[in-house]
Amino acid sequence: MDVDLRKLRYFVAVAEHLHFGRAADALHIAQPVLSRQIRALEGELKVSLFDRNRRSTSLTEAGEQLLADARPLLAGAEALRRRVAEAAAGKRTFTIGFMPGLVVTSAVRTLLARHPQLDVKVLRTSWDDQTDVIHDGRADVSYVRLPVETRGLGMRPLLTEPRVVVLPADHRLAGKESVAVADLADEHLLQDPDAVPEWRDIATELRTGTRVPQPQVRTVEEKLEHVAAGRGVVVLPLSTATFYTRPDVVHAAVRDLGPNHVCLAWDASRRSRLVQEFVAIALERSAGR
Template identity: 45%
Template sequence: MDLDLRKLRYFVAVAERLHFGQAALALHVTQPALSRQVRQLERDLGVELFNRASRNVTLTDAGEHFLDDARALLAAGQAVQDRVRRIAAGEHTMTVGFMLGTDVAAAVNVFSARHPNVPLELIRLRWWNQKRPLLDRTVDIGFVRLPIDAEGLKVLPLYRERLSVVLPSDHPLAGEPAIGITALAGESILRYADATPDWAAVWNAEPPPDDTQPPRGPAFHDMEELLGYIRAGRGVVLIPDPVAALFPRPDIAYVPVTDVPPGRVALAWDDTRHSSLVTDFVEAARSTLKLAE
């Protein structure tokens, strides 16, 4: 199924106002036409996005989650349109994707110093869609976390990151300076939502050294959900230390895990691209980051 961006725009307008009439006015369409398009989107997805049982319109659980994704898709679509228009007008741009906590600043600064007249944009990548923005030209090059399906891509390993387990601050292991992965035996493991099996094997340390099957915790989509589950005692999970550093909290502990392989950050770009700007950005990254062996 191909998602229609117009239907997404209609859905977001209603979801943000929780009123079909107000959304129709904002979109300059009739309310019946708007309602038909939203109903068709629900049929396309096979889920109901709104509760319409009362005079008040509310989002279903599926609608709540879909709203964030719809906003991201619309923003990506707009970014592609803007980019194409700038290219057609002869304006060169550079769009760099990044995973949360990756070290982009040094390479960006060196590149921008070399190309002061080239606008540079940063776009957030997620673990479940690191590759797609590289191939659909939403981004020119991206700081990704491995593993990634490298088919159609050039991938340059950059550096490694220590992993820590995220625990509630009252957990018995929270005060330890470091632990081994076996110390987490029996803990429920939170899952990266929509992750590939290769990603889960690395970031959930699957299978564990003793080949036991730990209880499966809830799946999370972002750090806010992750921290909510941790505080509620619903499970634990491994994350890179640079990500942990962005979310210091008195009720959360990050404990290094000594016997799991470190995370790996790489640069990735479309193998069919022949862009001097991409080449220059790769060289900027090489000159500023210590490459992994």
Template identity: 45%
Template sequence: MAMDVHLRDLRYFTVLAEHLHFTVAAQKLYISQPALSKQIRALERQLGFPLLERRPREVVLTPQGQALLPRARELVAAWQETWQEARSAGPTFTLTVGMQTAVGRNLQREALTRFRDEGWRISLRLVSWEDPTAGLGDGGSDVAFLWLPLPAPGLVSRTLIREPRWVSLPVGHPLAAKPEVDFADLADEAFVALPRAAGPVREFWLATDARDGREPRIGIEVTSPADTFEAIASGLGVALIAEKNAQLYQRPDVVHRPVRDLAPAELALVWRANDTRPEVAEFVAAFPAAPSGPAGSQ
């Protein structure tokens, strides 16, 4: 019986087989360890046999995994070579820009217009928060606009702006009547949270480091801005957002208020550390870095 499997999952398997350690392999792939485990189990179910034996202190390949590995490596390498050849066959360079929320702030317009005028093909890719790298991890994006901290090793960033964090509340919430909110007043609130796969970015938007060791209350997990504000409007929780995002995401059933006692948020342009293509470097250079210092400083 013919069977289709994702090349991505075969790549995950080959990297895991090389390191035989889920955490290390996940770092190499720029994904979370739970996400890698989930995909490997899905691949095993699809194939109909186990690829790895998970022991208390080690991971080893099964006989089926050992038989599959050489061919899987050949397929992954062949596709990478074919993709590179196809990509370089045409005269126009295509740059894919990943993002997870609206960027706004006039950050993109001038640079994207300039590169398009120079003959570049620019593709904008909206990626779920289930992939905190916005496509950098699987190669689907060349660069990405991301809120720091960096979600995985092997990435580098250029901070473009710093903004205070605000809170989004449902209309009628007791704190909505205040012009500003102390973060201490939010400590017991249920929060709308990014998925666990978002890792350190999830923790930043929950302000975990400002809670004196207390665990945040999670009302619901969401994977997109639309889901976030729908959850807030429905009274399922509150959420921290960047100041300018409070302007970008306006709706009549949600109010936004500045929050005191929190470090600012940083929006950055991010790319892979091992990506030395001149086109990526040229694109990054088109965006000036934010001045050092707290949000609002010159």
């Protein structure tokens, strides 16, 4: 059975909005048309994707599975469209994603030396999109910080680095070269606790139920502003903390935190010689650090 990508896009819109009317508005189509397309998709797959009643719409287990699989499939289709359009326009580009604190200059220079006519671009990523840029074709390869969802990706480990806690300059622990996770038990973490499970397991605010809902803080710069204002602390890889040096925050090593792992990632379904050449370059450069 061939899967209609248009129907998949319609399904994802409904799954994300959990409301047929709002999904139809977002897609700029009539709601009856959207409903017919979803019923047709359910008929083709021979499953029910949504539980619907007058008050709500929710995903069935089959719907949850399709949503998980549909997103990377649609992203891959968009990546294909981008590459074909670039080829038709006579462009030969190669884009490298990288997380804050990671310096990719050496590998970029090596690639350019080997391919002077290649248009090499770099793309700064974040915790939220460091693998999305591969799936949707914005980047050919990406330097990622673990953990990430690895499905559909080729991965090669490059390096590890210590993690540090970033504190206000007037904090009681400021000036210490290193601290233990237990020293941070009473602190307010400005991150998802799952990102630092060692802290999560001993945190006072989690144990007592006093942790307040967190505003979404996406960038390193935003996190550091909150730290400097005395609203909490963050745990970052050492290279990120040192890259964003500022006088109103300090950092200290956390002795009993495991290191951050950096990998190079790419679309595992692609058979690109240029991607494989860059993987080799990145591995060589990381070994020579």
